[in-house]
Amino acid sequence: MMALELHGLTKTFPGMERPAVRDVSLEVAEGEILALVGASGSGKTTLLRMIAGLEVPTSGTIAIAGRTVCDGRSFTPPERRGASLVFQDYALFPHLDVTRNVAYGLRRLGRRERKERVREVLALVGLEELADRYPHELSGGQQQRVALARALAPRPEVLLLDEPFSNLDRVLKARIREEVGELIRRAGTTAIFVVHDCEDALALGDRIAVVRDGELWQVGTPRELYAAPRDEYVAAFFGEVNLLPVQPEAEGYATPLGRIDAHTHHTGVHARGCTRSSCAWPGCAWLGNAADACPAAVAYQPEELEIVAIGEGAEEGGAGEFPTYSPGVAAEGQHSGGVAATVLRVLFRGRGQLVVARADDGCVLRVQMDAAQPVPVGARVLVRARPGAGRPVRETASALEWAPVPIGTRGALDGQRPSREVEFENDGSPPAENGSNRYPPLPIARRA
Numbered sequence: 001m002m003a004l005e006l007h008g009l010t011k012t013f014p015g016m017e018r019p020a021v022r023d024v025s026l027e028v029a030e031g032e033i034l035a036l037v038g039a040s041g042s043g044k045t046t047l048l049r050m051i052a053g054l055e056v057p058t059s060g061t062i063a064i065a066g067r068t069v070c071d072g073r074s075f076t077p078p079e080r081r082g083a084s085l086v087f088q089d090y091a092l093f094p095h096l097d098v099t100r101n102v103a104y105g106l107r108r109l110g111r112r113e114r115k116e117r118v119r120e121v122l123a124l125v126g127l128e129e130l131a132d133r134y135p136h137e138l139s140g141g142q143q144q145r146v147a148l149a150r151a152l153a154p155r156p157e158v159l160l161l162d163e164p165f166s167n168l169d170r171v172l173k174a175r176i177r178e179e180v181g182e183l184i185r186r187a188g189t190t191a192i193f194v195v196h197d198c199e200d201a202l203a204l205g206d207r208i209a210v211v212r213d214g215e216l217w218q219v220g221t222p223r224e225l226y227a228a229p230r231d232e233y234v235a236a237f238f239g240e241v242n243l244l245p246v247q248p249e250a251e252g253y254a255t256p257l258g259r260i261d262a263h264t265h266h267t268g269v270h271a272r273g274c275t276r277s278s279c280a281w282p283g284c285a286w287l288g289n290a291a292d293a294c295p296a297a298v299a300y301q302p303e304e305l306e307i308v309a310i311g312e313g314a315e316e317g318g319a320g321e322f323p324t325y326s327p328g329v330a331a332e333g334q335h336s337g338g339v340a341a342t343v344l345r346v347l348f349r350g351r352g353q354l355v356v357a358r359a360d361d362g363c364v365l366r367v368q369m370d371a372a373q374p375v376p377v378g379a380r381v382l383v384r385a386r387p388g389a390g391r392p393v394r395e396t397a398s399a400l401e402w403a404p405v406p407i408g409t410r411g412a413l414d415g416q417r418p419s420r421e422v423e424f425e426n427d428g429s430p431p432a433e434n435g436s437n438r439y440p441p442l443p444i445a446r447r448a
Contacts, residue, residue, distance in 0.1 A: 003190035004051065004158050005029040009060035011046055019058070020046045022214040033191045035205030037198070037237060043214040044194045045162055051192070052085045052160050053078035065157040084151035087161040091145050091323070092135040098122070099131045102150045104328075121149040121340045125183055140168055148180060148384060152187055159184065161193035163245055165200055177203055198237055210234050231395040235299040240366050242300040243393065255298055256339055257385040258303070274318060295338050295417030302368035304389035308338060311380040338384035341365060357381055 004027070011021040021043045028034050036044045049055040051062060053069070053076065062070040064083060069076035076084075084105070092101050098119055106114045122128050125145040135143055144164065151159055164180065165173045181204045184191045195201050201208050202222050210217045210225070210233070218230040229235040232243050246253040246260070253260045341357035344364070353371045358364050365383050375381065 001030060002027045002063075003032070003065055004192070005061075005063040006051070007061045007063075009047070009050060009062065010058045011043075011050060011055060012058045015062045019059075019214050021050070024060070024214075024216045025217060026209065026219065028190060028192065030190055031185075031188055033181070033193070033204055033206045036192060036194045036202035036211060037196070037201050037208060038211035038217070042195070042211045044371075045212050046214075047211065048085075048162055048192065048194050051158070052083050053081050054085075056237065082157035084154060084156040084159050086147050086151045086159070086161040086164055088166055090135075090147040090167075092146060094135050097132050097134050098127060098138075098146050101135070101146055102153050103204050103425045105150060105154045115233050117153055121153045124187065125149045141172055141179075143181070144168070144176055145183075148183060152189065156248055157190065159189045159191040161191065163194055163196070165195070165197070173200075174284060180204070198239065210237060222361050228390055229299065229391060229393055231393055232297070232299065235393055236393065238301065240302055242302070242305065242365055243396075244300065246295055246298050246392075253295075253298070255385070255390070257300070257383070258338065260298065260390055282341060296389045296396045297393040299393050300385055300390055302366040305365065305367040305383055306386050307355065307357075307367055307373075307381045308384045309382040310375060311382075337392070338382045339363075339365065341383055343379045343381055344376055345377060346375055355381075359383075359385060408425055 006024055009021060009024040010019050012019040016317055036047065038044050039349045050057050051064075056075060057070060059072065060070075060074075061068060064081055067082075068074070069081045079404060093104065096104070099122075102121060103114055103118045106117055109117065118131075118166050119128070122131055125148060127142065127145055127149065130138065130142065135146070137196075138146065148164075163176055177200060193200075205222060205269060207219060207221055208225055209219045210230075212233055218225060218234050226236060226238055229237075232241065233447060235241045235243065244255050244257060249259075339359050341359045341363075344356045344358050347354040348354070349368075351371055352368055353375070355367045355369060355375050356364060357367065367383055369375070400424065
């Protein structure tokens with residue numbers, strides 16, 4: 001049985017033309033943990049509040065544990081829905097100790113039963129010894145566990161958490177996140193939580209639901225969303241991403257960073273060979289079951305790119321010489337080719353470093369590499385995709401046509417759009433310069 005069912009859920013606030021949430025349909029299984037992610041203002045919290053009963057939908061239905069709690073004719077109040085909400089600021093009562101905070105939602109139980117249930121949930125969250133303390137005497141992590149214990153005490157069908165880790169510092173958040181996930185799974189409760197940090201969603205979510213402009217944009221396991229994002233918005237959820245166009249060719253795809261062999265390319269979704277005309281595995285991210293299936297673009301994380309050659313710095317007023325490089329014939333399933341670029345800056349990140357390089361016509365590429373390899377600012381480098389790297393992107397905000405081709409780098413869920421274009425030859429190959437294997441310059445993506 002499904003713990004939660006949403007059908008056509010829409011919410012339009014008074015005075016607003018555009019719905020905050022639009023036609024959302026979703027099912028969450030018993031015991032599942034679902035992460036709701038998206039940019040600020042995308043409608044995540046509004047969706048959560050409608051499930052909790054704190055907002056009345058404009059249209060649509062909500063069913064919890066098979067019981068309809070909201071439709072066009074009826075509306076069940078929050079306290080009778082079987083859903084508990086953990087607020088972003090925990091909302092603990094400052095004048096009540098831990099025991100009475102947890103017992104607050106158990107007033108319908110008898111005194112002995114209420115006392116026993118409070119003892120059970122405090123033991124579950126490891127706060128038995130702090131039962132007599134007040135909220136101001138607790139650390140942030142302890143307050144988090146009290147709020148969680150209070151929400152779990154009534155044995156809800158669905159547990160809702162709104163940005164549960166936003167008030168914690170980075171070091172504490174990692175520990176508390178693991179504890180909360182373990183507590184929810186130990187309790188066997190279905191949970192839905194809203195987060196901004198992709199690490200929170202990846203660490204806790206059995207599935208991730210991406211919300212964009214009030215719509216349910218894509219739903220899947222973390223591995224499915226990473227391997228086959230619907231568009232650059234979803235791809236960028238996992239961090240900075242280099243988004244490049246692709247063009248189909250015989251048994252593969254051509255990109256400015258090299259060729260992808262679709263038969264053997266591993267995306268994490270499909271790890272078996274397939275043919276150009278059909279695919280025996282329905283989840284194939286690159287070819288699907290249609291002969292003309294082709295992604296709109298390919299996304300590369302910074303760690304999926306590599307610098308294969310480092311030359312001297314550019315001459316003042318000019319591009320300088322780029323390293324001599326001949327791609328030759330790549331091994332099966334690997335990339336060939338590359339882009340010559342100039343290093344703009346190098347960001348030290350402990351054991352690694354992020355190299356930001358600009359191709360000759362302005363495209364900014366970000367490459368994550370070992371900090372042990374020095375890369376001087378101003379040096380000419382050759383950037384190439386690592387073997388087996390790249391994820392297909394099915395849709396783009398604006399068509400990434402091969403000629404002209406707007407491409408560039410997007411930041412995480414910030415709506416950046418490309419602003420310049422570059423021409424490719426009609427056959428998909430880059431224009432040659434004096435017989436070299438140099439790929440064409442790529443444009444930079446800037447905020448719209």
